[in-house]
Amino acid sequence: MSAVSLRSEISLRFEWLSGHDGVLETRDPLASPIGKLLECLTPKRRVTVVGLWELLAARETHLLLAWDGNQLAGMATLIPFHRIGQRGGWIEDVVVDPKVRRRHVGRRLMEELTRRAKELQMSRLVLMSHAENGIAHSFYAAQGFNTERHVVFCKKLKKD
Numbered sequence: 215m216s217a218v219s220l221r222s223e224i225s226l227r228f229e230w231l232s233g234h235d236g237v238l239e240t241r242d243p244l245a246s247p248i249g250k251l252l253e254c255l256t257p258k259r260r261v262t263v264v265g266l267w268e269l270l271a272a273r274e275t276h277l278l279l280a281w282d283g284n285q286l287a288g289m290a291t292l293i294p295f296h297r298i299g300q301r302g303g304w305i306e307d308v309v310v311d312p313k314v315r316r317r318h319v320g321r322r323l324m325e326e327l328t329r330r331a332k333e334l335q336m337s338r339l340v341l342m343s344h345a346e347n348g349i350a351h352s353f354y355a356a357q358g359f360n361t362e363r364h365v366v367f368c369k370k371l372k373k374d
Contacts, residue, residue, distance in 0.1 A: 224282050224317050228326050231277040244279075247286040251309045276330060280310075280323055287311050288319045292327055294334060303331045305341040324357045342366060 269275055269291070280288040288310040292303050305327060310319045331339055341359065343350045351361075 224287070224314060224319070226287060226319065226322055227281045229279045229281060230330065231279065232275060244286075248279075248289060251286060251289055251311060252307060254312060255307065255309050278323060278326055278330070280319055280326075282314060282319075285311070287314045288323050290323050290327055292330060294336065295340075300338070301334075301336050302338040302340060303327075303334070303336045305339055308341070320353060321357065 269277065272293075274294045276292040276294075278290045278292065279286060288308075290308040291306040293306060295302050295304050308320065308323060310323070328339065339359070341354065343354065
């Protein structure tokens with residue numbers, strides 16, 4: 215297989231899931247493929263059916279799944295936030311299956327996230343990336359994201 219064919223775009227089908235879809239009962243089988251994708255981001259991160267239901271039960275959380283046939287090729291989460299005078303979206307857990315990387319899945323996920331954010335009348339999208347993840351930083355910059363001069367503070371309230 216040549217390098218050109220590895221980088222060719224694949225046919226994707228997008229599926230949006232959220233708590234108000236009323237389809238939680240049919241989503242049990244998704245826990246395993248979603249868990250496998252999330253392990254690419256954070257090893258040892260376990261996704262259970264209960265955890266998936268909790269995510270989808272949050273009324274405004276939007277889970278984007280990208281399917282290549284019947285295989286989960288990538289995913290991302292869009293979480294709306296509200297500030298005085300501003301409605302925005304927080305992007306979490308953007309991940310592409312290593313077997314289909316370099317085939318435009320990430321770019322198409324970001325395009326679909328942006329489309330949905332505009333549909334929801336969001337004025338901005340925000341995401342965080344690990345400081346050492348230069349590959350992700352280059353990818354996000356290529357998608358139109360800019361770095362901002364903020365320091366993020368975190369206070370853990372319970373053990374993960």
